[in-house]
Amino acid sequence: MSAPALELQGLSKRYGEFTALHTVDLTIRPGEIFALLGPNGAGKTTMIGSVCGLVKKSSGSIRVFGKDLDQDPVGPRYDIGLVPQEINFDPFFTVAESLRIQLGFYGRPADEARIDEVLTALNLHAKKDAYTRALSGGMKRRLLIAKALVHKPRLVFLDEPTAGVDVELRRDLWTYVRKLASEGTTIVLTTHYLEEAEELADRVGIINEGRLLMVEEKATLLRRFGERRVIITFEQPQPGLSEAGKRFAARLSEDGRTLTYVERDGCAPSGELLRALYAEGQLISDVETRRSRMEDVLIEILRGRPQQAA
Amino acid sequence: MNVLGMKTLLAKEVRRFMRVPGQTVLSPLISTTLYFIVFGVSMSSRVQTVEGLPYLHFIVPGLVFLGIANNAFLNSSSSLFITKIQGTVVDLLVAPLGPGELMAGFIGGAMVRGLVVGLLTWAVATFFTGFSLEHAGVAVYFLVLSSYVFSVLGLLAAVWAEKFEQINFFPTFVMLPLTFLGGVFYSVRELPAPWNTVSLFNPMVYMVEGLRYGMLGRSIYSPLGGGSILFAVAVVATALTYAVLRSGYKMKA
Numbered sequence: 277m278s279a280p281a282l283e284l285q286g287l288s289k290r291y292g293e294f295t296a297l298h299t300v301d302l303t304i305r306p307g308e309i310f311a312l313l314g315p316n317g318a319g320k321t322t323m324i325g326s327v328c329g330l331v332k333k334s335s336g337s338i339r340v341f342g343k344d345l346d347q348d349p350v351g352p353r354y355d356i357g358l359v360p361q362e363i364n365f366d367p368f369f370t371v372a373e374s375l376r377i378q379l380g381f382y383g384r385p386a387d388e389a390r391i392d393e394v395l396t397a398l399n400l401h402a403k404k405d406a407y408t409r410a411l412s413g414g415m416k417r418r419l420l421i422a423k424a425l426v427h428k429p430r431l432v433f434l435d436e437p438t439a440g441v442d443v444e445l446r447r448d449l450w451t452y453v454r455k456l457a458s459e460g461t462t463i464v465l466t467t468h469y470l471e472e473a474e475e476l477a478d479r480v481g482i483i484n485e486g487r488l489l490m491v492e493e494k495a496t497l498l499r500r501f502g503e504r505r506v507i508i509t510f511e512q513p514q515p516g517l518s519e520a521g522k523r524f525a526a527r528l529s530e531d532g533r534t535l536t537y538v539e540r541d542g543c544a545p546s547g548e549l550l551r552a553l554y555a556e557g558q559l560i561s562d563v564e565t566r567r568s569r570m571e572d573v574l575i576e577i578l579r580g581r582p583q584q585a586a
Numbered sequence: 587m588n589v590l591g592m593k594t595l596l597a598k599e600v601r602r603f604m605r606v607p608g609q610t611v612l613s614p615l616i617s618t619t620l621y622f623i624v625f626g627v628s629m630s631s632r633v634q635t636v637e638g639l640p641y642l643h644f645i646v647p648g649l650v651f652l653g654i655a656n657n658a659f660l661n662s663s664s665s666l667f668i669t670k671i672q673g674t675v676v677d678l679l680v681a682p683l684g685p686g687e688l689m690a691g692f693i694g695g696a697m698v699r700g701l702v703v704g705l706l707t708w709a710v711a712t713f714f715t716g717f718s719l720e721h722a723g724v725a726v727y728f729l730v731l732s733s734y735v736f737s738v739l740g741l742l743a744a745v746w747a748e749k750f751e752q753i754n755f756f757p758t759f760v761m762l763p764l765t766f767l768g769g770v771f772y773s774v775r776e777l778p779a780p781w782n783t784v785s786l787f788n789p790m791v792y793m794v795e796g797l798r799y800g801m802l803g804r805s806i807y808s809p810l811g812g813g814s815i816l817f818a819v820a821v822v823a824t825a826l827t828y829a830v831l832r833s834g835y836k837m838k839a
Contacts, residue, residue, distance in 0.1 A: 330839060332838050366669075368606075
């Protein structure tokens with residue numbers, strides 16, 4: 277069995293009295309897309325920085341594809357790519373030169389075919405020979421992504437890669453991330469766009485105040501914490517909540533026209549409620565279902581529902 | 587050892603300063619040449635010889651040293667410091683570049699700039715004085731090691747500095763006074779007491795004198811002393827910079 281792409285054991289980071297990371301344990305499987313979610317200041321960037329050599333950890337161990345960073349702090353970095361949160365660029369160089377330099381830093385000779393491939397995938401090829409200072413903000417973000425990927429790292433950290441960029445780049449990036457993952461690249465993603473995590477991630481980790489609250493398969497997380505609202509519209513207003521409605525703890529609107537049932541994991545399925553309503557002879561004109569999204573799940577967990585998941 | 591990474595950083599550093607040659611090569615060359623014209627040509631009518639050398643000839647090694655020291659220091663210090671300020675230091679820290687590779691890249695680039703300016707200053711001086719190289723081995727030793735030492739010191743300053751004011755501190759308040767008081771334009775032996783004794787504690791004196799011996803064949807002090815001081819400074823500065831970069835001091839959170 278291959279070694280985990282990333283293994284954190286008891287990882288802590290303290291800044292004086294302030295603890296940014298509290299003994300975090302986490303294993304990332306090779307080839308998966310892992311989304312790390314949490315509010316600002318939760319410790320996401322500190323965790324990524326500890327792995328990428330930007331932050332000096334206080335204690336704990338970090339292994340990248342089985343190699344301990346304490347024993348070899350440089351070697352494992354050949355396999356790592358990072359898209360940092362803050363945009364940076366070196367104004368002295370063109371886009372292509374920046375990528376050639378990046379390849380060289382990772383011990384790889386200039387590879388024009390690879391540079392063209394990455395630039396094309398990120399829709400930046402037209403700017404190949406432009407100086408980086410002449411790029412727009414979105415293009416600079418694309419260049420950051422290209423720099424992180426050009427050396428074909430096996431483990432890529434995307435620290436809020438689509439913050440402040442247009443929909444087009446977000447879609448381009450999602451497509452490219454899926455392609456990379458299908459080729460075996462491991463992706464660790466932090467994002468404020470929960471739609472992004474929902475769209476891409478295989479597993480989700482939720483971190484707050486430096487503590488990793490939970491790690492779960494995305495589908496399981498949505499199932500366990502998510503809910504489905506079933507909104508049933510009657511042909512005629514109801515004078516009050518029927519027996520079936522009471523039994524399923526549904527809620528009738530003030531005008532008596534709609535009945536809302538919140539279906540959570542472990543509750544009776546909404547189909548049973550519908551059957552009960554038919555059995556009562558209720559005439560239904562419409563049934564609408566609304567699934568809760570990752571955003572709702574995150575808010576639920578940060579408000580203190582993780583105990584229910586344990 | 588990431589040899590290609592190291593070479594890439596070195597080439598990048600050279601290309602960086604060659605992208606703005608007016609600022610990085612021409613400007614210091616003009617400044618140093620002006621020193622030569624103002625001090626040398628104007629003074630040489632009144633000061634015939636210093637330590638048995640024509641004044642114009644006497645000041646050439648010091649000006650070459652000045653060009654090397656200033657530009658080697660400025661290149662490594664400004665390059666790393668700006669990298670920190672503009673955030674591209676992330677590229678260096680994430681990449682598989684250890685302290686040795688980072689030092690070789692930054693120091694190599696800075697040495698090239700220091701030597702280019704120093705040698706061009708020398709070339710300009712030969713128009714006025716003619717070419718003189720009495721002890722080639724000694725001259726090369728002092729040229730190369732001076733550029734190395736000030737490149738390392740520049741790197742160290744850039745690691746330490748957090749503000750532009752701090753990065754200018756060392757060249758303005760340490761290097762400039764020590765160099766000007768280091769016997770570039772006069773013989774320290776001719777200074778009145780106690781300044782002639784005070785000058786003995788200025789390491790620049792020995793570096794300038796060493797280069798003067800190599801280029802002109804004459805100096806107040808033996809080049810062995812200057813060479814040893816330069817070598818000792820190089821060893822200490824290298825060890826300190828390596829340790830600082832390895833620790834991540836002011837580079838990593």
